[in-house]
Amino acid sequence: MAPDTLIRIQGIKRHFILGDSVVKALDGVDLDIEQGEMMCLMGPSGSGKSTLMNLLGGLDTPDEGTIVVGGRDISALDENELALYRRQMVGFVFQSFNLIPTMTALENVSFPLIFSGTAPAERKARGEELLDMVGLADRMDHKPTELSGGQQQRVAMARALANDPQILLGDxxxxxxxxxTGVEVMEMLRKLNEQGQTIVLVTHDPRVSQYTTRSIHMLDGRIIEEELAPL
Amino acid sequence: MNFRDLLRVVWSNLNRMRGRAIMTALGVVIGTAAIVVLIALASGLQESATGDATAFGPVNQITLLPGAFFRAFGAPSGGDESVLTPDIIKEIGRREGVTAITPKEQVAAPTTIKLNRLVGSGTLTGIDPLVVRDMGLEVERGADILGNWTVIVGAKVGESFVDPRERSGTQVQRNGSEEPLDLLGQTLSVSITKLGDDGKPITRTVRLRVGGVLEETGSDDYAIYMALADAEDLTSWYSGQRPDRRNDGYSQAVVVVDDTQQLLPIQRELEDDGFFAFSAQSTLQQINILFAVIQAVFGGIGAIALLVAAIGIANTMIMSILERTREIGLMKAVGATNRDVMSIFIAEAGAIGFFGGIAGVLFGIGAAKVIDVIAQAYINAQLASSGSTSSDPISIAIIPIWLPIFAIVFSLIIGLASGIYPALRAVQLDPVNALKYE
Structure with a gap:
């Protein structure tokens, strides 16, 4: 494994049974992801890119193959260990933000810290720091409905960073x-990447790939093409 | 996730579904209030039935009847020994823990008790003169000595004397005073009439000197205690033959024990010997068992209401989990363990039960007080219309100290339990699907 390899995926298979048919969401995927990389997984619907991301994020486990993250195979973890893995290693950003509507921006950002047992004062400080970083220092006490889509996604990004994750995953x-606003969010992600944050994005928007250092194209559960961004 | 954060999260979640949480908690309120009121009523009944324990008789005495009495009610044979002959009475008197024993014989003859022209009544009862003190017969005035036609009368025997020439039922009012007749030092004449051998009535009259008046006890206020020999004399004269106590035994005996704690074992031993035995303690014990059953039944009725409430809680929680599916997915994505998710939902259900329980207890105590006030007003009105006044206020509903605590803990447990199934459903949600749930 190269010294900078953060994630090594080998021989991953993930099959779903839908009625009588077996859907091969992932059908033998090998992939290394470097520390500090900003890459995107591209492909049409059903190509397996989201399934791959869920496996990387520890939300799902493969039927076959290994996913070694920071020297540890996460494909063999039980539910509790996966929860800890998600808490310590991963930050998620979703298409539909998934903010809790009754919480303020600050509460949403510090929400993950509740589960890691961080003290309330520290949670607040960390939340404020992150919101400041995403440029929402003046929106801390606003509920999600009082924020624009771009602002909501920035709150979600701040939340994803709350536990200082190794990998930031964006679906x-x-x-x-x-x-x-899409451009704003991408600029922000690029800024984070420049600070050393490893980022993996799932998209079928070609404009997103303009911001990434590497694009992986998938089809029918396999990687079909890999392209490096021009330096 | 620590406990304080759990409470914080639970509180904010309940706050979010405030209306529904309150509606759901109302079911718990009703159930808990029902338990509190019903058990309070049962406790009130028990208290009014058993509150004055001395009314059941002295706590250190066992009344013994021969086994034949027992068999008359269809119970299995008690054996030959269960006859209260003088020898057996002596033997029981020597047993460990027994202070004293006396035969107790009522004069088996129709008697007329008179004081000059006044006619009174009382139960002429013969006991061993040596055990008067051991039996706890406390003389209020006079001496506690029996024998030679000297008697001790119960506190209310004096009140029974009426002048037959006045309107029937009118109590004697001498010198215009309301004071009941004081029998101390008086001589009562007791007459027994029987048919002689020639078919003509013959009457025997004896004079009883009242040597003492007992304190009011509630159990022997109408007794006239006399020496056993004197009572036997009257009974023999009436029946024309001396009762054969050596073979037939006495009809009743009273056992006095040293230690009231040891009474029930001694009573059981006597029952095993074939006697029919009863005591204030065993009667109280049986009444208390009966009321424990009544309380359990009443509590059970309330518990059914609480069970319905529990289903309501479970329903509300399942609804809430459906609505919060994405949020549960998010919680898992940001690293909440199954235990965290489980605790949150069980604690929410528990909180509905807990707050419902507190409100229910307050409501139930209030309702019990209202019932109490209304019932007392009713009882007082009844007493007033019958011309008497209540000596003590009677409580219809009594709330034992354990009841509110029990009711709140019970509703908390009901709440927690009804959260288990919804929480398991929340835990089993697949985070990938939950996050996409619309």
Whole structure:
């Protein structure tokens, strides 16, 4: 494994049974992801890119193959260990933000810290720091409904960073945003990446790939093409 | 996730579904209030039935009847020994823990008790003069000595004397005073009439000197205690033959024990010997068992209401989990363990039960007080219309100290339990699907 390899995926298979038919969402995928990389998984619906991301995020486990993250095979973890893995290693950004509607921006950002047992004062400080970083220092006490889509996604990004994750996973982070706010969000992700944050995005928006260092194209559960961004 | 954060999260979640949480908790309120009121009523009944324990008789005495009495009610044979002959009475008197024993014989003859022209009544009862003190017969005035036609009368025997020439039932009012007749030092004449051998009535009259008046006890206020020999004399004269106590035994005996704690074992031993035995303690014990059953039944009725409430809680929680599916997915994505998710939902259900329980207890105590006030007003009105006044206020509903605590803990447990199934459903949600749930 190269010294900078953060994630090594080998021989991953993930099959779903839908009625009588077996859907081969992932059918033998090998992939290394470097520390500090900003890559995107591209492909049409059903190509397996979201399934791959769920496996990376520890939300799902493969039927075959190994996923070694930071030297540890997460494909063999039980539910409790997976929860800890998600808490310590991963931050998620979703297409539909998934903010809790009754909580303020600050409460949403510090929400993950409740489960890691962080003290309330520290949670607040960390939340404020993160919201400041995403440029929402003046929106801390606003509920999600009082924020624009772009602002909501920035709150979600701040939340994803709360536990200082090794990997930031984004599932169509710009999918629900207009192109202008989409650009804002992508700029912010690029900024994070420049600070060393490893980022994996799932998208079928070709404009997203303009911001990434590497694009993986998938089809029918396999990687069909890999392209590096021009340096 | 620590406990304080859990409470914080639970509180904010309940706050979010406030209306529904309150509606659901109302079921718990009703159930808990029902338990509190019903058990309070049962406790009130028990208290009014058993509150004055001395009314059941002295706590250190066992009344013995021969086994024949027992068999008359269809119980299995008690054996030959269960006859209260003088020898057996002596033997029981020597047993460990027994202070004293006396035969107790009522004069078996129709008697007329008179004081000058006044006619009174009382139960002429013969006991061993040596055990007067051991039996706890406390003389209020006079001496506690029996024998030679000297008697001790119960506190209310004096009140029974009426002048037959006045309107029937009118109590004697001498010198216009309301004071009941004081029998101390008086001589009562007791007459027994029987048919002689020639078919003509013959009457024997004896004079009883009242040597003492007992304190009011509630159990022997109408007794006239006399020496056993004197009572036997009257009974023999009436029946024309001396009762054969050596073979037939006495009809009743009273056993006095040293230690009231040891009474029930001694009573059981006597029952095993074939006697029919009863005591204030065993009567109280049986009444208390009866009321424990009544309380359990009443509590059970309330518990059914609470069970219905539990289903309501489970229903509300399942609804809430459906609505919060994405949120549960998110919680899992940000690293909440199954235990965290489980605790949150069980604690929410428990909180509905807990707050419902507190409100129910307050409501139930209030309702019990209202019932109490209304019932007392009713009882007082009844007493007033019958011309008497109540000596003590009678409580219809009594709330034992354990009841509110029990009711709140019970509703908390009901709430927690009804959260288990919804929480398991929340835990089993697949985070990938939950996050996409619309």
């Amino acid at each position: 169509e982070p710009t999918g629900n945003l207009d192109s202008k």
